[in-house]
Amino acid sequence: MPSLSDFIRTHSGVLIDDWVAYALALNEGRSRLSEHDLRDSAPEILAALEANMCQSQTAQQAIDKSHGEKRASDEHFDRVCQLHAQDRLRQGFGLSDIVAEFRALRASVMRRWRASTDADALSIEEMERFHEAIDQVLSESVKEYVEQAERARNLFAGILAHDLRAPLGVIVNAATLIARTNDTHPELTKAAGFIQRSAASMNVLIDDLLVFARTRLGDELPLAASPQNMGEICREVAEEMGSVLDGKTIDVTTSGNLDGVWDRGRIAQLLANLLSNAARYGKGKIRLSAHEHEETIEINVENAGTPIPAEALPTIFDPLTRINAVTGHRDMAAGAGLGLYICRCITVAHQGSITAESDKARTKFTIRLPRRSDAGTLGPACQPPP
Structure with a gap:
């Protein structure tokens, strides 16, 4: 009786035909991709599946695999899966389509294998190995698809923000000319x-979008640190924002000594x-303060309103x-969008910390922020230090 791995190797042609036929059905009406286009990495994936099943595996290794742990020998297998995900993203497939085609592949292999042999204890073990391999293929493909799709969205956001700067500059200059x-x-x-x-x-908003796109795409957020006075920065920003925020007092x-080196x-x-x-989300007067705090400068922004x-x-x-998505309150959004994420990115870039507290009052x-840090650039994670 042929093993399942032998069956996959010797019947790869008909299994690929099943796979491509289902991919054509999924893609119907979306594009003019041919059967040849949709075959792409199918032979490589079946070959990788068969090779993966033929590897020796202990009981502990099987448990480790179910927990997502990798072996060095999985590198090629994972790469084949990633290439398939990239192909499907380029071809316009959705994430649910990728899941569906692997589900169909699993069903096709099992159906045809059962029809060609009688199941016994050995075949049950073979099926377990096959399901493990399919799950790994699916996991790697979905992971790669999600990462590539997110990168494309972030790249679009960065391009959009960059291209908005020019027309916005024209609007500002024209408005200034009229006002004068x-x-x-x-x-x-x-x-x-x-x-x-x-x-x-x-x-x-454009500045925030650019920072978001850069950090999410893995680029570094550059800092140009130089000697500054935090009090001067606070007063300058408050004056500028006061002209934008109608009816709000800052x-x-x-x-204390508010000198330091920052961007x-x-x-x-x-x-x-x-x-x-x-x-936007508070009520009444806004209080902005800056003072010495041991070896750091502490800045506070405080307001009344709904906690x-x-x-x-x-x-x-x-x-x-979006806080309103967490709580269900339509009037609560103090943390919506990118603003507070950008605040954390900039603070972490200066090797500082930012916290929030809120109550009824x-x-x-x-x-x-440290007076002087080794701030130079911020890596893509934009995460606070452990």
Whole structure:
């Protein structure tokens, strides 16, 4: 009686035909891919499956494999799976399609093998090895597909943010020219002010989108650190944001020696995000303070308003986190989008920390930065130090 691995090797042609026929059905109406196009890595995957099943394996190794642990011999097998995922992404297949075609492959192999032989104890062991191999193929293919799709989305976000800068600059320059013209009608001057403030808000969003795209694509976030005074940065940002945030008062208090070495532009971006969040989701006056704290500089942004739920605080600095999705409250979004994720990226780049606390009385963000760090660039993880 032929083993299952022998059956796969000797019947690979008909098994590939089954696979391609199902892939053609999945792809129907989407593109003009031919049967030849859809065969791509099918022979390599079947050969890798057969080779994987033929490897000697102890009981402990079988358990380790079920837990996702790899052996050195799996490297080629995994690479074949990754190439298949890349092909399917390029061909327009969805993630559910990849799962479906491997499910169909599993069913095809088992159906044809059962029809060609009688099952016994040995065949049961062979089936276990086959299912293990299929699961590994599926796991690696799905992982690679997700990573490549996410990279494509992030690359698109970076390109979009970069290309938005030029037309936004034209809008800002035109609005500034209108506002400075002496004989401009008062209503037109007022409208130019609206344009300037909206353009400033858009510029902050574009900066955030660019940082997000760079860190998610694995690029480094560059820092240009130089001697600065944190008090000056706080007052400057508060003044700029005060012109954008209509009806919001920002109180700035500073104390002690606030000199240090930081990237002024990135710190300003960080503060602008926190002040924008406070204005959008808080109530009343916003308090921005900076003071000495032992060997660090501590910055606080504080406001009253609806508290952030305790269950949302652990993930508030994660990218694309929306608190209203966690709590169900439509009025709560202090942590939505990218702003707080960018704040964490910039803080970590300066080897500092950022925390949030919230109760019925206030919501407070606290940043602690060393006066001088070895800040140079930030790696892609954008994660706080352990």
